[in-house]
Each structure stands twice: as structure tokens, then as C-alpha cells.
Amino acid sequence: MPRAGIQAAQPALCFIPPDYTRWLYRLCRGLLPLLLRYRGLVRFEASGTDRLARLFAEAQSGRSRLLIAFRHPSTTDPLVMAQLLWREVPRAARRDGLRLKPPVHSQFLYDRGIPLWAGEAAGWMLSKLGGIPIQRGKLDRLALKTARHLFADGPFPLAIAPEGATNNHGELLSPLEPGLAQMAFWCCEDLAAAGRQERVLIVPIGLQYLSISHDWGPIDRLLGRMEALLGGLPDAVVSAPAAPADSPQALEHRYERLIALSERLLSLLETFYQRSDGAAPGPAVEDPASTDFLERLARLRERALAEAEAHFQLSARGTVSERCRRIEQAGWACIYRKDLEELSPVERSLADWSAREADIRMGHMRLVEHFSTVSGSYVAEKPSIDRYGEVLMILWRAITWIRGCGEEPPAALGPWRVRMAVGEPLDVGVRCEGYRLDRRGAVERLTADLRERLEAAIG
Known part of the structure; x- marks a missing residue:
């Protein structure tokens, strides 16, 4: 992370x-x-x-x-x-x-x-x-x-x-x-x-x-960059068909690439949260193949939030947004403190340790924020360049955040x-x-x- x-x-x-x-x-x-x-x-x-x-x-x-x-x-x-x-x-x-x-x-x-x-x-x-x-x-x-x-x-x-x-x-x-x-x-x-x-x-x-623009090129290039970063995708999915970018064959293949990319990222995160060392109480991740994508995504959000809430001793109540905000405030309370001038040197060192841990635990909440608006059917309902771009940018920001690359710029999708x-x-x-x-x-x-x-x- x-x-x-x-x-x-x-x-x-x-x-x-x-x-x-x-x-x-x-x-x-x-x-x-x-x-x-x-x-x-x-x-x-x-x-x-x-x-x-x-x-x-x-x-x-x-x-x-x-x-x-x-x-x-x-x-x-x-x-x-x-x-x-x-x-x-x-x-x-x-x-x-x-x-x-x-x-x-x-x-x-x-x-x-x-x-x-x-x-x-x-x-x-x-x-x-x-x-x-x-x-x-x-x-x-x-x-x-x-x-x-x-x-x-x-x-x-x-x-x-x-x-x-x-x-x-x-x-x-x-x-x-x-x-x-x-x-x-x-x-x-x-x-x-x-x-x-x-x-x-x-x-x-x-x-x-x-x-x-009506050019699908930037969309396809961004898909390619993320496929390379995630790895493990079948060649049949990654390889582009020899057809015009806006043909029915190309449109169908592009959607298959988006689904495969999303599934791959979700699987990697599910594997990450299945680790045995230091896992917080939360719902177990079942066999991904037997579960609907949105159910898996909801379970992943729940697992990540449980990780942070367990650290800050918060109850899991309210909407996802409300839970994220409570985690953020609990983390800020550990990081931004009014009593720093009153602490002894050892107490200050422990406060620094607590702040670093709070920042790391808040990372689980930040991950949930990246996926908080993913609906699963947004592109399928209307496979336009705009909707592809919006969903791909959500995935791109999540991937670059996980890699610790900040706001690494993607392929330009404008003007x-x-x-x-x-x-x-x-x-x-x-x-x-x-x-x-x-x-x-x-x-x-x-x-x-x-x-x-x-x-x-x-x-």
C-alpha cells in the first residue's frame, strides 16, 4: 500500500x-x-x-x-x-x-x-x-x-x-x-x-x-497502461481486434477489457485483505468466482473500513460516506494535536508513532473513497467516450494511489x-x-x- x-x-x-x-x-x-x-x-x-x-x-x-x-x-x-x-x-x-x-x-x-x-x-x-x-x-x-x-x-x-x-x-x-x-x-x-x-x-x-474528441485512441491507450500495471490479464483480452475503433467488434472488446481490468484490480485487493497477519475483524472474502462483482466490491469496502475502524475503535454505523468521515476525524485527532508542547520527549516520540500508524490506517479509508461511486452498470448503460473516461479515471487514480505515485498523469482524455x-x-x-x-x-x-x-x- x-x-x-x-x-x-x-x-x-x-x-x-x-x-x-x-x-x-x-x-x-x-x-x-x-x-x-x-x-x-x-x-x-x-x-x-x-x-x-x-x-x-x-x-x-x-x-x-x-x-x-x-x-x-x-x-x-x-x-x-x-x-x-x-x-x-x-x-x-x-x-x-x-x-x-x-x-x-x-x-x-x-x-x-x-x-x-x-x-x-x-x-x-x-x-x-x-x-x-x-x-x-x-x-x-x-x-x-x-x-x-x-x-x-x-x-x-x-x-x-x-x-x-x-x-x-x-x-x-x-x-x-x-x-x-x-x-x-x-x-x-x-x-x-x-x-x-x-x-x-x-x-x-x-x-x-x-x-x-470522438477519438477512442486515448481511452484505449489508458486501458493499455493500466493493463500493463496490473498484469495477469489474458492475452486474448489485452490484444486489440483488427477493426475500426468504433465498430461493434471493437466496442464489445473494449468493454471486455474494462471488465477484465476491473476484475483484476478487485482480485488483487481481495488477496491483499486475505492476509493473515494483523487482519482486523471483518467479513471474510469468499470465492470471488461465486459472487457478483458489486457484492464483491461492497465486501471489499466493508473489509477495508473494518480495518480502519478496528484501529480507531469506531463502530460500523451509518453510510459509507459517514463512516469514512468518522475515520478521517479519528485519524486527524491522532495526527494534529493540541498538546504537543506539553509532551515529554518520549511522549512526543510515541505521538509520532501514533500519527504514522493513524495515517497508514486512514489509507484503508482512502481506498474506499476511490471506489465509493462505482456502480457497475454506468458504462454498460451508455458506452460513451465520456463514461469510459470517467470510470477509467477512477480506476487510474486508485492504481496510482496504491502505487504511491500521487497524481501521476494519465493519457490526456481531453480537450x-x-x-x-x-x-x-x-x-x-x-x-x-x-x-x-x-x-x-x-x-x-x-x-x-x-x-x-x-x-x-x-x-
């Missing part, structure tokens, strides 16, 4: 307060076209931007508060959201004769873990753009309090990805977390307590990345066109009476309605 990235205990994670700075916004706005081209994004198709421009005008006039709920299929989404708000919405406003006060911007929630792998400079930049860091998997009271205050009283709308993390699928929506709906109801309460009459609106934003769709907003105020009578039920219903709007935006 990957080498431990943490070699010693670290000081406790501090909250990075949002500190929007106009000059950095201007700099990032000027660099945005270069950043987009660097990520292979060359064409942007936006629908509903006139609606979003009107909503911004309404918010700027003090008649509403906006909560932007955007899909999160990729780590490139922040750049695409910047394109939407900084360029597409002002362009739509000018087209419709609306006068928006610059900047057209939003504050946003982001995972506190981003500066840990992207570096302190990333945390500084996110703060200066108005970002609010939140620790997932725990009740981060300071982050929630800050976000709640800025949603009701801040200068900009608030943007949140309700899926909670990237799911790497352009046409598949992950379960939505209830926090966004709860934040909207809190804003209604805060406005009512202050005697204010603004509407509270949730604006769904669909994002999709679609390949411009991409981006489809941005602004959905019909949800008025939260009309639901407040229901919220007062049944808070949990109101949050669940609002979350379900938001899911329908987001699915419509990518449909």
Missing part, C-alpha cells in the same frame, strides 16, 4: 477565517482563462444564466439571499463555477440590460483537508477568495457559525456542493448531504429574528464535462467542453411553517426536492 505521508505528529488544525480580498479576486479573474485551458477546458455552454443574473440583481438589491447548490463531479469544478459567476453571469446581465454591481462572486465552503494535500498557499488563497473551511465528519461549530453568519449577512451568496465530495461522474448524482437544506432553514430563522423580509432561495447548478445549467430556484421561505412543525422531515423533503432539480439540470 502507499507509503505513510505523515512521519510525525503535527500541531492542531486551526480554523482559517475567510478574508475576501479584492485584489486577489481580480488577479484570479485575469488568470482564469489560462487556468481553464491548462485543465483542457476549451468550450463553455451555459444555460439559465439570465435567470441567475436576475437572481443576483435581486440579491444585490437586498430582496433575497442566495444559496448556490452546485454539482461536484470533478476537482475542476471551482474553476468552472468561477467561469460561470465571474464571466457568464455578467455577460448575461449585459445582454438583458441588468446592472450588476461588481464583483459577481460567492463565498463557499471547502474541505479543511484541501490545504493539507495542496499546501498552505492553497489555504491562504481560498481564504482570500472568501472560502470557509469545514472539517467533515464532525460538528464543526466554528465553520457552521461562520457560514451561517455570512449566508444571512455577508456581501455575497454562499455556494455549497451538496454531494459533499467529488463523485467523478457527469451523469450520476451522489446522495446529497442534509447540511445545505439545514443551512437554508437557519437563514430563514436568522432573517425572521432580525425582522427582515428577504427571500431565501436555493439555486441548483448542474455541471458536466464532455469530450470534444473538454463544459455544460453549465442553472436550474429553477427553490423558495425555502414557503417551507418554514413545515420546518417549525417537523424539522427533520422538512430538511429531508427539501433535500429530496433539490436532488430532483439537480438531476433535471444534468438530464
